[in-house]
Amino acid sequence: MDDHPSAKNRSKSAAQKAAKDRIVQAKSQSRDAHTWAEEIKNGNRVALSRAITLTESNNYEDQALLDQILQTISIEKGNELSLRIGITGVPGVGKSTFIESYGLLLAKLGHRIAVLAVDPSSEKTGGSILGDKTRMEKLAKDRHAFIRPSPTASALGGIARGTHEAILLCEAAGFDRIIIETVGVGQSEIAVRQCSDAFILLMLPGGGDELQGIKRGIMEMADVLLINKSDGNGITLARETAAQYMQALHLFPPNSAGHAVDVQLISALENNGVKEFEEHLSSLVKLWKSNGAFDNQRMQQAKKLYEQHVQDLSLLKRWSDPDEQKRWNDTLAALETKRINPFSAARNWIWKKGT
Ligand SMILES: Nc1nc2c(ncn2[C@@H]2O[C@H](COP(=O)(O)OP(=O)(O)OP(=O)(O)O)[C@@H](O)[C@H]2O)c(=O)[nH]1
Ligand SMILES: [Mg+2]
Structure with a gap:
């Protein structure tokens, strides 16, 4: 599933729709990850631009494709x-x-x-x-x-x-x-x-x-x-x-x-x-570079991004299950009517208790 379940306000969903359209277009105009990566390496700006578009997607397949591109081009x-x-x-x-x-x-x-x-x-x-x-x-x-x-x-x-x-x-x-x-x-x-x-x-x-x-x-x-x-x-x-x-x-x-x-x-x-x-x-x-601060900062940044991305992907993974998504939406409804506090709501959702 593509959408952030909590995305309620209109401008956000309009932005998401626009992003989705860009992603669909980017994919329809490109070929497999290997060709795509080669094009990027060869300085093809359209291919680069389309791959950047792909980073906007929350969809599993798109992320897997992006992942393949990143791995193929060898970023090191x-x-x-x-x-x-x-x-x-x-x-x-x-x-x-x-x-x-x-x-x-x-x-x-x-x-x-x-x-x-x-x-x-x-x-x-x-x-x-x-x-x-x-x-x-x-x-x-x-x-x-x-x-x-x-x-x-x-x-x-x-x-x-x-x-x-x-x-x-x-x-x-x-x-x-x-x-x-x-x-x-x-x-x-x-x-x-x-x-x-x-x-x-x-x-x-x-x-x-x-x-x-x-x-x-x-x-x-x-x-x-x-x-x-x-x-x-x-x-x-x-x-x-x-x-x-x-x-x-x-x-x-x-x-x-x-x-x-x-x-x-x-x-x-x-x-x-x-x-x-x-x-x-x-x-x-x-x-x-001589005192190690450059490498150290990049390393810290990489660790932080890894940690953050694991959290994001874990959420996405759970949201991809319709039952989990339903429980998520039920919890949001419960929060709207103040039937539960946000902390208990989060614990319940993670630990699978009813809300
Ligand atoms: N006098 C003077 N004006 C400048 C200078 N640099 C930018 N400006 C003017 O300041 C205005 C804003 O410049 P931008 O470069 O668009 O500023 P910005 O920080 O990118 O603005 P946002 O993207 O809207 O946040 C323009 O009219 C520029 O011509 C400068 O060094 N001296
Ligand atoms: Mg500017």
């Missing part, structure tokens, strides 16, 4: 060479503009760049990813780059699984710089952090003295802070903001990867500071 080599860079920041801070400038620089340096744009809201609005594409117009045309919306929360396991599988597929297709753009809202940021080797936070000039709440939490996850829009009249304010953030960072707990978090000024629009950022990131990666 791409895995070793790649760098996964998560980019976050509030809407309008300039993430897409930055990715375009940075991506073009990476292409010039001989890299192949895949951009995955994670936007949970795009299921509803449908428009924001297209908007992103137009903001990365030059990069989208570059033959070294591949830009795609990432699979979204409609898949069981949500953004983290879909995005991670998409990353593996892109790496297998020979992309060695994977850039993941997220919208600046909680859930997607954490998921993207879990998929990234380096996590970059873009900020605006100003607002340096309100270092509380969510912003602080996200700052703690970041490896580099970039103050974007450090241009025109914004330069003086950007310098002041950078100084405030630098000061605040001294009070943060030490970074487990063994480096100081730097604050850099950039203008994505005018392409200033982007080269300096690349040099800084390269030196960080060198450090992480």
